[in-house]
Amino acid sequence: MQLTESHRQYWRKNLNITSVLLAIWFVVTFVVSYFARDLSFNFFGWPFSFWMGAQGSLVIYCVIIWFYARYMGKLDIEHGVAESED
């Protein structure tokens, strides 16, 4: 079928949010780990980078996925591509 302008916008917005969240994922995982030795100031007892590896990054991963599900759920409705609840 022919895609409408609204469909194209939906997909563009999806790609945008995906890249933003992926960038956050990348920074949290690889940039923080790369500079782990330099980021070892005390954070409630843990060296900061150790805490990030053991807890901080995990929390952020959860938030990324939760936010994506919420954002896309709304976007589906906005652009009329949500599944019908019959």
Added chain:
Amino acid sequence: MAGLFGDDAGGVSNAAANKAFKQNLNKIYKWYVGGFIAFVAVLAVLEQMGLSREWIGYIFLLATIGLYAGIGFMSRTSDAAEYYVAGRRVPAVYNGMATGADWMSAASFIGMAGTLYLTGYGGLAFIMGWTGGYCLVALFLAPYLRKFGQFTIPDFLGERYGGNTARFIGIFAAILCSFTYVVAQIYGVGLITSRLTGVAFELGIFLGLGGILVCSFLGGMRAVTWTQVAQYIVLIVAYMIPVVWLSVKQTSVPIPQAIYGFQLQKVTEAEKKLTSDPKELEVREVFKQRSAALAEKLKDPAAALAKDKADAEKKIADLKAASAPAAEIAAAEKALAGLPKDAADAKKRWTAAKASADTKARPLNGMPPHAQQFAGDPNGDAKAKEAYDTSRRNFLALIFCLMVGTAALPHILMRYYTVPSVREARESVTWSLFFIFLLYFTAPALAVLVKYEVFTAMVGLPFDKLPAWVAAWAKVDPTLLSVTDVNKDGFFQLNEMSIGGDIIVLATPEIGGLPYVISGLVAAGGLAAALSTADGLLLTIANALSHDLYYKMIDPNASTARRVAISKTLLLVVALAAAYVAAQKPADILFLVSAAFSFAAAAFFPALTLGIFWKRATGIGASLGMVAGLGVTFYYMVMNQPWLRGVFGVTSPVDLWWGIQPISAGLFGVPVGFAVIILVSLVTPAPNKKIQELVEHVRYPNLVAR
């Protein structure tokens, strides 16, 4: 009773029915949790009244496997949609729990905390890698695969890339990674069963296999889903109780995850003290001398062995001449019989012994300081700098492979076919990660708490005052734990203990001073973790063979009943084959598991993501890309991994690319896969209109003209 977990006539899938179904599930699992807690409480009371440990082990084993079997039996089905994808109406939360159990294997449950104990910060690569991968699942795969809505991962490859080549490579890769993985799970099942009840390892394997088969054989995905939910509940309860208890004991705060930072500080202080402790130095000196003596022997193993033999024979003769006690003579004869058989054997054994002595000659029993990020020193000399860079590079590479591998393992991706809608698929990933997070958040805390216990409470104790669990576990399996007074001062030093990672979780209840019933609970949790993962993997393999190979490629006219029957038969065959391989105790099983991640990453991730996000990706490109990615990964492993080098008879010198360890071979396979798909796609004709429309179809949850 089959109706408890959905009826076969489950064609009606509407919001109201789904809601009622979910409420029914909530009720069932609430009863289940209550019943389980009551069961443990009753056992605890019985233990106080004198029930023996052996019986507690048997009861736990039989009760949990019986329970899983019951759920499996109630969920029996021969309907294709029920058998392959549980009727596509598993609510997001429950699919999250099932994915959590599917995901967390024996390695996560038992091995993870041990790895963290032994490697400190380095072990966090597993924590991050095995959770962060779900971001990739959520952003790139789960919603689109759900919209595609078929039965397996090769299904998607076959439809998207047109023709059977891509599908066939997909089948091959799915079986390759799932089979190596399932062997490791069945091995774990055998280990735990034999520990729990004291039966022989091989018998343990087949007992466990029975447990796996009753879950998946009758009801396929439907049965596996509902047993996995039950197994998740067992495993998470079993993991949390001892850690919380240990935390209360050490810090009187019941939330170990929140306060172990302070314990880590104390561990770091203890590490500094132990590194320069004169008694520790004494022990390390002994190991240094042992290593030097072995190095001397290794210069000419044949001569050294001959001398050892002559010495041992002379000792026996002397003892006999002096009419020493029979026990002493017997011991000397045993020592003679225990000598290596020939020079080659001697070389092998002495090299291993030297490596272990070398490790124990290092500070902290060869473990790096727990909080230290990477080996080496960026501000030190050239060698220290090099060590630092290589160690950091490998840490990042391992995270990358584990993450991309997570997002490409067929048995995980398959789970997202079972939810009712795309929206629920997205939510379901959130729940999956949340349930996995609960355990992964806790494992590093457990490692630090146990380390604190060993470093501060045990080191320096007289040998006869060591806690009882040390002797108990040393008796069960000396490779897991052994202590010897190396410098003969009567006091325990850190380097006098040899510890295997697996013991950390298994011994925690005893370290915390909990009753034996909790130890039984932990073993049942480990069993649940291994069984649930094995179920998911076996189903993936059987489905790849029956659905993709037989139905889609060999006999497209086969009836539903026939396909399901074939799938069940294959499940049995694959399970027996995996049990047979596991009973051989293949070397380096941990390596095989990690290898499965690199294989999955290189084979599936590029083809799946490009298939969704790039309409121009062509069938030829994808097929070649998958082969190239797998090929590079396999080549790198075979050339550089010691065990595989032995298997394939590689003799050329080890040549690491940028110092990357073979466990992270996917680091090279994944980019090669992407590059080949993109380049070949650009020079081959674009996919036809039907395939382009399929891509559009998966991108939108509901594509209708307005």
